Amino acid sequence: MRNLLSFLKKTPAKPENFVALDFGTTSxxxxxxxxxxxxxxxxxxxxxxxxxxxxxxxxxGTRPTxxxxxxxxxxxxxxxxxxxxxxxxxxxxxxxEEVAKLQQQIFRTALIQATTQMSQFVNDxxxxxxxxxxxxxxYKIDGQLxxxxxxxxxxxxxxxxxxxxxxxxxxxxxxxxxKKLDLNLWAVCSLMSILVRALANNEPQNFNAIIxxxxxxxxxVAVVFGGGIWGTRPLALGGENFALPLWLSGIxxxxxDFEGVKSFPNRIILTGGGAQIEGLKEGLxxxxxxxxxxxxxxxxxxxxxxxxxxxMKLVAEEIAGGNNAA
Amino acid sequence: xxxxxxxxxxxxxxxxxRAAKSSAAERGTLSLPDGSPLLRxxxxxxxxxxxxxxxxxxVEGLALGDERPPTFGFQEGVDIRPADQVVETGRxxxxxxxxxxxxxxxRGMKKFLLFSGTGLAGLGVVTAxxxxxxxxxxRLDVRSESLVQGFExxxxxxxxxxxxxxxxxxxVLIEVEEKGEQKAEATGKKEKGTEAKGESTIYxxxxxxxxxxxxxxxxxxxxxxxxxxxxxxxxxxxxxxTASVSATPEERTTTYTPGKxxxxxxxxxxxxxxxxxxxxxxxxxxxxxxxxxxxxxxxFAGGKKEEVTIVTDExxxxxxxxxxxxxxxxxxxxIQSRTVGDQKLSEEAIAYExxxxxxxxxxxxxxxxxxxxxxxxxxxxxxxxxQLEELVAKLLAEEVPENFDLADKELATEVSAAQIIEGDDGxxxxxxxxxxxxxxxxxxxxxxIKNDLVGRGLNSAQKYLESIPGVVAVEITVFPPLxxxxxxxxxxxxxxxxxxxxx
Numbered sequence: 001m002r003n004l005l006s007f008l009k010k011t012p013a014k015p016e017n018f019v020a021l022d023f024g025t026t027s028x029x030x031x032x033x034x035x036x037x038x039x040x041x042x043x044x045x046x047x048x049x050x051x052x053x054x055x056x057x058x059x060x061g062t063r064p065t066x067x068x069x070x071x072x073x074x075x076x077x078x079x080x081x082x083x084x085x086x087x088x089x090x091x092x093x094x095x096x097e098e099v100a101k102l103q104q105q106i107f108r109t110a111l112i113q114a115t116t117q118m119s120q121f122v123n124d125x126x127x128x129x130x131x132x133x134x135x136x137x138x139y140k141i142d143g144q145l146x147x148x149x150x151x152x153x154x155x156x157x158x159x160x161x162x163x164x165x166x167x168x169x170x171x172x173x174x175x176x177x178x179k180k181l182d183l184n185l186w187a188v189c190s191l192m193s194i195l196v197r198a199l200a201n202n203e204p205q206n207f208n209a210i211i212x213x214x215x216x217x218x219x220x221v222a223v224v225f226g227g228g229i230w231g232t233r234p235l236a237l238g239g240e241n242f243a244l245p246l247w248l249s250g251i252x253x254x255x256x257d258f259e260g261v262k263s264f265p266n267r268i269i270l271t272g273g274g275a276q277i278e279g280l281k282e283g284l285x286x287x288x289x290x291x292x293x294x295x296x297x298x299x300x301x302x303x304x305x306x307x308x309x310x311x312m313k314l315v316a317e318e319i320a321g322g323n324n325a326a
Numbered sequence: 327x328x329x330x331x332x333x334x335x336x337x338x339x340x341x342x343x344r345a346a347k348s349s350a351a352e353r354g355t356l357s358l359p360d361g362s363p364l365l366r367x368x369x370x371x372x373x374x375x376x377x378x379x380x381x382x383x384x385v386e387g388l389a390l391g392d393e394r395p396p397t398f399g400f401q402e403g404v405d406i407r408p409a410d411q412v413v414e415t416g417r418x419x420x421x422x423x424x425x426x427x428x429x430x431x432x433r434g435m436k437k438f439l440l441f442s443g444t445g446l447a448g449l450g451v452v453t454a455x456x457x458x459x460x461x462x463x464x465r466l467d468v469r470s471e472s473l474v475q476g477f478e479x480x481x482x483x484x485x486x487x488x489x490x491x492x493x494x495x496x497x498v499l500i501e502v503e504e505k506g507e508q509k510a511e512a513t514g515k516k517e518k519g520t521e522a523k524g525e526s527t528i529y530x531x532x533x534x535x536x537x538x539x540x541x542x543x544x545x546x547x548x549x550x551x552x553x554x555x556x557x558x559x560x561x562x563x564x565x566x567x568t569a570s571v572s573a574t575p576e577e578r579t580t581t582y583t584p585g586k587x588x589x590x591x592x593x594x595x596x597x598x599x600x601x602x603x604x605x606x607x608x609x610x611x612x613x614x615x616x617x618x619x620x621x622x623x624x625x626f627a628g629g630k631k632e633e634v635t636i637v638t639d640e641x642x643x644x645x646x647x648x649x650x651x652x653x654x655x656x657x658x659x660x661i662q663s664r665t666v667g668d669q670k671l672s673e674e675a676i677a678y679e680x681x682x683x684x685x686x687x688x689x690x691x692x693x694x695x696x697x698x699x700x701x702x703x704x705x706x707x708x709x710x711x712x713q714l715e716e717l718v719a720k721l722l723a724e725e726v727p728e729n730f731d732l733a734d735k736e737l738a739t740e741v742s743a744a745q746i747i748e749g750d751d752g753x754x755x756x757x758x759x760x761x762x763x764x765x766x767x768x769x770x771x772x773x774x775i776k777n778d779l780v781g782r783g784l785n786s787a788q789k790y791l792e793s794i795p796g797v798v799a800v801e802i803t804v805f806p807p808l809x810x811x812x813x814x815x816x817x818x819x820x821x822x823x824x825x826x827x828x829x
Contacts, residue, residue: 074367250373
């Protein structure tokens with residue numbers, strides 16, 4: 001279950017439609033979705049933020065006032081946090097209060113970790129983060145995967161949650177910018193988590209991969225284990241003024257920055273506008289990643305151009321479903 | 327090597343390449359201006375260093391980030407003849423007498439007197455009879471007023487006679503001592519038993535150590551029913567929760583383990599309901615169970631309860647009141663039996679003093695019945711009713727209003743209250759509050775009335791008598807009975823009797 005933190009709480013009513021925005025480094029992509037019985041794409045646009053919104057609104061025949069913004073690159077820090085509680089009362093059934101306490105511990109831990117990691121990465125000791133997106137990945141009781149822990153008994157309750165945090169300053173700027181576009185910020189989601197969901201094909205537990213989402217100036221590098229984003233790194237090299245050797249070297253440096261990973265997944269997926277750059281896949285296949293990085297074997301490389309910000313429909317469906325439920 | 331604030335990774339690398347070609351420098355310092363995107367991306371800095379190294383240039387001056395520490399009122403209306411008129415009447419009689427002697431000493435008169443002497447003597451006899459024989463009785467009903475007066479008297483054992491000035495009359499102190507015993511049923515109920523005891527483990531889910539004082543309350547968490555409470559046997563400190571991080575090839579896990587400590591607890595009250603099964607959970611001192619929770623691993627035991635009958639404070643007071651009333655009655659009768667003659671006992675003035683009371687069971691002591699032994703002393707002053715009335719009569723006489731007299735009726739004196747007091751010398755006395763009812767009648771000056779009535783016709787006498795203040799009814803009887811117009815009041819005051827009547 002996805003939780004788009006903070007923002008949904010401020011939006012009690014479900015709008016009829018909304019525009020999903022991906023502010024790329026070189027161009028903005030806008031997708032207008034209607035929120036009737038099911039979520040449907042009504043229009044899309046590309047260009048400057050104003051152009052993209054107007055194009056998508058014109059095509060949809062309606063201009064939404066609510067926006068869902070997918071963020072990536074240097075504006076979001078994704079990580080998966082696993083917390084384990086040694087229960088003092090293993091014979092008692094797990095109650096909602098206990099799960100709530102576990103979640104509280106997870107979010108506290110995640111915020112500390114994200115703040116520590118991102119402040120070091122961007123060299124800003126005063127960095128203040130705000131949680132924007134989260135998703136429960138799994139619950140385990142005494143090491144066994146369970147769908148819902150409520151009512152069960154056991155000594156150790158464990159949960160793994162994906163979280164995305166953004167700098168509070170960025171979110172304030174984003175809200176102000178959207179006001180200029182006559183839009184209200186309805187929700188924020190991580191673009192990388194959308195890609196992971198789209199690529200996992202409803203089997204997240206078996207989805208292990210390295211995702212390289214190459215945009216105009218930034219390539220987002222994500223390491224995914226069991227459908228959970230272990231971490232992301234924004235590599236400031238994209239398809240614009242592309243230099244393959246430098247990019248490959250940059251990918252190697254980015255992967256080396258994921259400290260603690262003992263064995264990377266042997267599957268690399270290329271997405272984004274830059275995925276189709278000629279020679280990219282081949283160059284990656286030929287690059288000796290195994291030389292300095294912990295790969296068990298040379299990874300396979302896939303190019304997936306069918307996934308992207310348009311997949312924010314997935315998030316829209318969950319937001320609409322969650323809001324209906326509310 | 328200066329960089330522009332807009333230079334990204336590519337631009338910086340290009341400048342390094344150019345610098346490397348244009349000079350043989352192997353070592354260079356890269357100055358990153360404020361706002362440079364390179365400063366906000368550790369990866370970019372790493373790549374920059376790495377690529378420069380490939381060009382044989384060592385880049386210095388790059389900041390790769392530091393560890394960040396986690397953070398609330400008679401009128402005088404008498405028919406008095408003026409004094410000068412009384413004197414004038416006397417003078418006229420004296421002058422008349424002198425002329426009569428002169429006539430009697432004349433010759434003509436001597437004969438006349440000789441012949442008429444007998445007639446005059448007979449007339450004198452008749453006249454004398456007219457003076458001497460008539461007699462009148464005047465009955466006057468005079469108004470009476472009721473006079474009620476209260477007096478505060480003192481009956482003192484040290485007095486031997488009544489003292490009007492000090493309002494004291496003699497008294498005798500009588501003291502009697504009574505002893506009695508009575509039994510009564512106890513009505514109180516009390517739960518008796520033992521408290522359940524056991525051990526409970528306290529879990530601390532916070533980041534700080536927590537100290538719980540001795541007798542901190544643990545409350546059983548339950549949806550319905552009484553929130554049973556237990557108390558910590560002693561003070562203890564429960565350590566904070568611990569967190570440990572472990573990393574495996576595929577995940578990094580933070581494990582939180584609550585701090586815990588086992589403590590001995592005792593039920594707040596007695597009873598079997600406190601014998602809780604193992605696994606029962608408790609909140610502590612009203613703190614959130616999300617932070618502090620206690621649970622017993624083994625069942626609590628030893629709690630039991632039974633209801634017993636006990637003596638209550640109310641039971642003792644009830645029995646004491648009952649026995650005290652009984653002994654007071656007995657003391658009263660004993661004192662009364664010691665009075666003789668007209669000695670009077672004021673029940674209100676009997677003082678009772680409990681000399682001792684002994685209950686064989688204490689309050690709260692378990693018993694079905696209990697016994698009380700009570701010793702009581704009754705003290706009273708008795709005095710002579712006659713002396714009391716005598717003193718009151720004297721005092722009352724001083725209270726009769728001007729122009730009124732105390733009627734010849736018996737005084738009605740009653741003692742409204744009495745209390746034993748202590749004099750300045752410490753001697754006990756009886757202070758008596760009396761209320762005396764008497765009748766006072768208007769004063770009637772009988773001598774003056776008789777003088778004023780002499781020779782008056784009946785009507786005149788009637789009117790005169792009725793005009794006297796305080797007289798409400800007049801009845802005149804004259805002897806010998808003659809027709810009313812001929813009847814007059816006697817000429818001699820001694821032949822007039824006045825009889826006063828009042829209600």
